[in-house]
Amino acid sequence: MSENPQTADGTPTDGTTTDGTTTDGTSAAAEAVVEVEAPPEEVTAELAEDMHIATGTREPILVSSGVTMQFGGLRALSDVNLSLHEGEIIGLIGPNGAGKTTFFNCLTGLYTPTSGQVTLRGRAMPQDPARVTEAGVARTFQNIRLFPSMTATENVLVGRHVRMKQGPISSLLHGPRFRRSEAEAAERAEKLLAFVGLTRFSDELARNLPYGDQRRLEIARALATDPSVLLLDEPTAGMNAQETEATRQLIFAIRDLGVSVVVIEHDTKFIFTLCDRVLVLVQGELLVEGSPDEVRGDPRVVEAYLGAPPEEVSAQLQTGGAADGAGTAEGKSE
Numbered sequence: 001m002s003e004n005p006q007t008a009d010g011t012p013t014d015g016t017t018t019d020g021t022t023t024d025g026t027s028a029a030a031e032a033v034v035e036v037e038a039p040p041e042e043v044t045a046e047l048a049e050d051m052h053i054a055t056g057t058r059e060p061i062l063v064s065s066g067v068t069m070q071f072g073g074l075r076a077l078s079d080v081n082l083s084l085h086e087g088e089i090i091g092l093i094g095p096n097g098a099g100k101t102t103f104f105n106c107l108t109g110l111y112t113p114t115s116g117q118v119t120l121r122g123r124a125m126p127q128d129p130a131r132v133t134e135a136g137v138a139r140t141f142q143n144i145r146l147f148p149s150m151t152a153t154e155n156v157l158v159g160r161h162v163r164m165k166q167g168p169i170s171s172l173l174h175g176p177r178f179r180r181s182e183a184e185a186a187e188r189a190e191k192l193l194a195f196v197g198l199t200r201f202s203d204e205l206a207r208n209l210p211y212g213d214q215r216r217l218e219i220a221r222a223l224a225t226d227p228s229v230l231l232l233d234e235p236t237a238g239m240n241a242q243e244t245e246a247t248r249q250l251i252f253a254i255r256d257l258g259v260s261v262v263v264i265e266h267d268t269k270f271i272f273t274l275c276d277r278v279l280v281l282v283q284g285e286l287l288v289e290g291s292p293d294e295v296r297g298d299p300r301v302v303e304a305y306l307g308a309p310p311e312e313v314s315a316q317l318q319t320g321g322a323a324d325g326a327g328t329a330e331g332k333s334e
């Protein structure tokens with residue numbers, strides 16, 4: 001684990017929030033099911049213009065070559081390769097302990113791979129989460145990491161500060177550049193909250209938001225850093241079917257902003273109906289890579305999920321749902 005206590009968007013890296021509590025959803029006051037809809041098209045269009053992310057390049061944006069991660073005697077990742085192109089959504093699946101989160105940690109500078117390298121637009125990825133965020137890679141975590149005593153808007157503004165450029169003098173004097181910058185940040189936060197469907201909660205403390213909305217707020221904060229790559233670690237964990245569908249629509253809209261996305265998820269139906277390409281990690285090795293149809297039908301994938309009879313696993317992969325043996329959440333390391 002990195003020694004940095006926080007990532008550049010202010011996210012605590014150790015599972016705690018700034019006031020020392022966790023935001024695992026248990027503090028959410030509102031449990032009521034709310035209508036969650038896909039982001040309004042006009043908001044998506046405006047944000048895409050503000051964020052200027054898409055460049056039209058055909059070169060891969062994020063590349064991992066031969067990434068290997070050894071923890072003492074345990075090889076958590078062996079020679080993992082990935083090429084993420086602009087506007088692509090890649091899914092990363094695999095049984096518990098396969099190395100998915102470790103891979104995200106290697107991609108975002110939390111871990112320095114034992115060997116291999118990660119590049120962003122052809123340049124070596126900085127080995128420092130703050131600089132990784134500045135370079136254009138944002139992520140969310142398995143365990144929600146918000147600032148519970150701050151409002152939804154304030155949480156998004158924390159992410160936005162990565163991109164705010166005003167000198168110390170202007171900040172101290174609250175000069176015109178500072179005021180412009182603050183106004184721009186507030187406007188962006190408002191748009192991002194509309195984008196993720198949380199306008200009604202803009203002044204609500206993060207800890208009072210229902211669990212699914214906290215996950216969406218985390219995504220809004222990550223997007224506030226203007227990433228070209230977004231890594232989502234189990235974005236639908238704990239969500240009901242309606243929220244899961246809304247999250248699928250949200251990720252499509254994020255792709256429409258020009259952001260390339262990598263998603264870790266145990267819910268195979270979600271992955272197969274969302275992603276352009278799916279990678280299957282098993283015991284730290286990339287077992288299969290291909291289109292959802294290719295991966296779904298691959299006998300090696302069925303076997304990797306063994307623990308249930310092959311017919312049962314195969315049926316789960318075909319129809320969706322988290323394959324047993326892949327769904328429990330133990331031994332996390334972010």
Ligand SMILES: Nc1ncnc2c1ncn2[C@@H]1O[C@H](COP(=O)(O)OP(=O)(O)OP(=O)(O)O)[C@@H](O)[C@H]1O
Pocket residue numbers: 001071074076094095096097098099100101102103326328329330331332333
């Ligand atoms: N900092 C660490 N020190 C030692 N071992 C670690 C560390 N981080 C991860 N591991 C080990 O590496 C392996 C891969 O873990 P990882 O959390 O990446 O798997 P995962 O695929 O994300 O699992 P899950 O689906 O349960 O979240 C596990 O055996 C885990 O215990």
